[in-house]
Amino acid sequence: MNALTSDPVTHDNIQLQSSSSTCTKKFIFRSRKKDFPDKYGTDSDSEDTETLEVIIPERMEASYGLYVWPCAPILAWYLFEHRNFLRGKRVLELGAGTALPGILCALCGADVTLSDSGKLPHCLEQSRKTVEANGLKGKVKVVGITWGLFLHDLIQLRNKVDVILGSDCFFDPVVFEDLISTIAYLLESNPGAKFLGTYQERSSDWSIEPVLKKWGLGCKHIPLNELANSCEVDLPQLLQDHTIHLIEITVQSNA
Numbered sequence: 324m325n326a327l328t329s330d331p332v333t334h335d336n337i338q339l340q341s342s343s344s345t346c347t348k349k350f351i352f353r354s355r356k357k358d359f360p361d362k363y364g365t366d367s368d369s370e371d372t373e374t375l376e377v378i379i380p381e382r383m384e385a386s387y388g389l390y391v392w393p394c395a396p397i398l399a400w401y402l403f404e405h406r407n408f409l410r411g412k413r414v415l416e417l418g419a420g421t422a423l424p425g426i427l428c429a430l431c432g433a434d435v436t437l438s439d440s441g442k443l444p445h446c447l448e449q450s451r452k453t454v455e456a457n458g459l460k461g462k463v464k465v466v467g468i469t470w471g472l473f474l475h476d477l478i479q480l481r482n483k484v485d486v487i488l489g490s491d492c493f494f495d496p497v498v499f500e501d502l503i504s505t506i507a508y509l510l511e512s513n514p515g516a517k518f519l520g521t522y523q524e525r526s527s528d529w530s531i532e533p534v535l536k537k538w539g540l541g542c543k544h545i546p547l548n549e550l551a552n553s554c555e556v557d558l559p560q561l562l563q564d565h566t567i568h569l570i571e572i573t574v575q576s577n578a
């Protein structure tokens with residue numbers, strides 16, 4: 324049953340409803356059932372598959388956080404494939420904007436906090452709209468965390484986060500140092516936590532490696548083909564013509 328059935332349907336896993344200034348996308352995640360007794364928001368539509376739907380309102384205005392970037396569905400699909408791991412985890416999304424990955428985690432049973440820059444109230448408002456659109460008001464928190472600023476909303480997350488998410492946050496080298504210093508702080512103040520993120524390759528001259536090294540962090544690339552093998556998504560269609568990488572960042576033990 325689809326609430327949003329108006330054309331055009333962008334592809335099999337995304338349905339679209341738009342007006343001149345707003346657009347609502349419904350992302351449909353479907354894959355083989357995991358070997359786990361509770362479903363946490365997923366509907367079992369047959370013996371073998373589970374489906375989860377996430378509604379994302381977008382605003383057609385020039386600002387990074389108001390629409391879904393191609394990195395977000397990739398990270399969300401990876402998380403959906405690891406939904407059993409997410410149950411009960413404390414998840415913080417950085418630079419959330421429309422917050423598809425974070426909302427998916429909440430619907431999979433994680434305790435989620437979304438964040439965006441405290442200096443961009445319209446982006447925080449957009450995250451709140453997504454929370455409401457998915458019936459998660461009062462369950463998912465939205466806070467202002469500006470990368471590189473070590474203020475109350477960041478400091479109070481000590482020992483409160485298991486997984487940090489970031490979709491398309493490495494979008495410009497000018498933010499690398501501020502973002503990575505924030506990730507380093509969160510990883511050091513939450514032992515055992517890890518950062519999972521996606522970034523779009525926009526220039527071969529850009530590299531986060533030197534900044535990660537400076538802050539004592541290491542990065543592992545997760546191959547995307549594991550997604551294509553296990554779930555019902557057309558990965559090339561999702562990637563369009565973009566080169567997107569999925570990474571895990573952790574504290575380097577020998578740093």
Ligand SMILES: C[S@@+](CC[C@H](N)C(=O)[O-])C[C@H]1O[C@@H](n2cnc3c(N)ncnc32)[C@H](O)[C@@H]1O
Pocket residue numbers: 387388389390391392393394395417418419420421422439440441443446468469470489490491492494498501
């Ligand atoms: C390219 S958008 C990605 C949005 C969303 N994660 C996605 O993938 O659709 C980058 C996001 O980072 C946020 N952002 C930019 N600079 C920031 C900063 N200094 N501190 C915190 N968030 C920031 C923007 O508001 C925006 O939501």
